[in-house]
Amino acid sequence: MYQHIKMPEKGDKIQVNNDLTLSVPDNPIIPFIEGDGIGADITPVMQKVVDAAVAKAYNNRRKIAWMEIYAGEKSTRIYGQDVWLPDETLTAAKEFVVSIKGPLTTPVGGGIRSINVALRQELDLYICLRPVRYFKGVPSPLKNPEKTDMIIFRENSEDIYAGVEWEAETVEAKKVINFLTREMGVEKIRFPNTSGIGIKPVSREGTERFVRKAIQYAVDNQKKSVTLVHKGNIMKFTEGAFKNWGYALASREFGAELLDGGPWMKLPQDKGGIIIKDVIADAFLQQILLRPEEYDVVTTMNLNGDYISDALAAQVGGIGIAPGANLSDSVAIFEATHGTAPKYAGKDQVNPGSIILSAEMMLRHLGWTEAAEMIIRGMEITIQDEIVTYDFARLMPGARKVSCSQFGEALIERLR
Numbered sequence: 001m002y003q004h005i006k007m008p009e010k011g012d013k014i015q016v017n018n019d020l021t022l023s024v025p026d027n028p029i030i031p032f033i034e035g036d037g038i039g040a041d042i043t044p045v046m047q048k049v050v051d052a053a054v055a056k057a058y059n060n061r062r063k064i065a066w067m068e069i070y071a072g073e074k075s076t077r078i079y080g081q082d083v084w085l086p087d088e089t090l091t092a093a094k095e096f097v098v099s100i101k102g103p104l105t106t107p108v109g110g111g112i113r114s115i116n117v118a119l120r121q122e123l124d125l126y127i128c129l130r131p132v133r134y135f136k137g138v139p140s141p142l143k144n145p146e147k148t149d150m151i152i153f154r155e156n157s158e159d160i161y162a163g164v165e166w167e168a169e170t171v172e173a174k175k176v177i178n179f180l181t182r183e184m185g186v187e188k189i190r191f192p193n194t195s196g197i198g199i200k201p202v203s204r205e206g207t208e209r210f211v212r213k214a215i216q217y218a219v220d221n222q223k224k225s226v227t228l229v230h231k232g233n234i235m236k237f238t239e240g241a242f243k244n245w246g247y248a249l250a251s252r253e254f255g256a257e258l259l260d261g262g263p264w265m266k267l268p269q270d271k272g273g274i275i276i277k278d279v280i281a282d283a284f285l286q287q288i289l290l291r292p293e294e295y296d297v298v299t300t301m302n303l304n305g306d307y308i309s310d311a312l313a314a315q316v317g318g319i320g321i322a323p324g325a326n327l328s329d330s331v332a333i334f335e336a337t338h339g340t341a342p343k344y345a346g347k348d349q350v351n352p353g354s355i356i357l358s359a360e361m362m363l364r365h366l367g368w369t370e371a372a373e374m375i376i377r378g379m380e381i382t383i384q385d386e387i388v389t390y391d392f393a394r395l396m397p398g399a400r401k402v403s404c405s406q407f408g409e410a411l412i413e414r415l416r
């Protein structure tokens, strides 16, 4: 029994089978978090597009029963001023298995910790999957943006991103610094009296379960390569260990063998002959601009994955159309790559593409491929018809600049 979440009158639960596949009814209940800032602009547009695509693809036989759940600022208005992530939101996300969310605000330098990160941690959504592809007609800073076609696998539960840190000059920070200097012999903290301290946990278990999924994804989707992106030359026992554990897993569980003496590896032909390679993160960031076609599945830790997501999104038109999913072995929450873009909040101006394409990933996850394909085609045609929101319009002289909701309507008219 939920306190503030209202169950839709019609609709059934998605079930997770013993082999972790999903049994999806024709009227699945899908929880959604509207999101802060531009969440209220983009989320309803996404729902309209999804409803129209599903109705059309399945002749009204299928329909999503949307169920609002709460997090972020809206939650504080409903549950009380300090309740940013109610327990029943976590319960519902688990119970109904597949959800979608808009962005949530995180203050900089103080205040509450990220609700987005908390959702991922609480539900152990350890994979952040962010496909990056080019849509014809989208303005890009690259000459050949279509060469950027990658799937980012970002580890979603560990790293410096986990939020284990202490503010400078607090009792806690001093205690940790004293421990490091007195008991661990650390002499490298340049200004111990005024340092904040952050901890970067990266585990073998966390790396192995994550890299296993990335390689399996590459095998299942006939990808050419899996690249471990790290800064292991500097952070040897976290990022360097990630690389080593990744290669070791590829060898042990997938039969990968050294290529030309290593360190690169190759999977056997019956697993697609996929190349397993690694690259240091700074070099990777220049190579994705110079030779993006050399990368396919990109696996990396949490913070690198955050930076890489927005950098790669920019190559194909920006975070306005960059989708994503947070996945555990059973539960999934789909979400846009971008944030709450506060200066545009409530102005019906921003690009709803990112959350619409996240919903497209969600439909594929449900096995509703026909509706997903329809959304992709609708998006392609709308952009090729030069009907775009402000972010693309400013780089497309002569294009028709439309609002967030008008873009959704134009896409719905082009569902076929």
Ligand SMILES: NC(=O)C1=CN([C@@H]2O[C@H](COP(=O)(O)OP(=O)(O)OC[C@H]3O[C@@H](n4cnc5c(N)ncnc54)[C@H](OP(=O)(O)O)[C@@H]3O)[C@@H](O)[C@H]2O)C=CC1
Residues within 6 Å of the ligand: 038, 102, 103, 104, 105, 106, 107, 116, 319, 320, 335, 336, 337, 338, 339, 340, 341, 342, 350, 351, 352, 353, 354, 391
């Ligand atoms: N998963 C989540 O919920 C995330 C939440 N956040 C949070 O969001 C807040 C704001 O973060 P900020 O760093 O400003 O990043 P944002 O992603 O919110 O916005 C940065 C810029 O990206 C462009 N942009 C973002 N979304 C769209 C869109 N849908 N359509 C077109 N352009 C878009 C805008 O660029 P321009 O001004 O050039 O038009 C915008 O000013 C912070 O509190 C942050 O923590 C951030 C990322 C993810």
Ligand SMILES: O=C(O)CCC(=O)C(=O)O
Residues within 6 Å of the ligand: 104, 105, 106, 114, 115, 116, 117, 306, 309, 337
């Ligand atoms: O949680 C946040 O506020 C930011 C998260 C983020 O940028 C991301 O996950 O890409």
Ligand SMILES: [Mg+2]
Residues within 6 Å of the ligand: 306, 307, 309, 310, 337
């Ligand atoms: Mg980010």
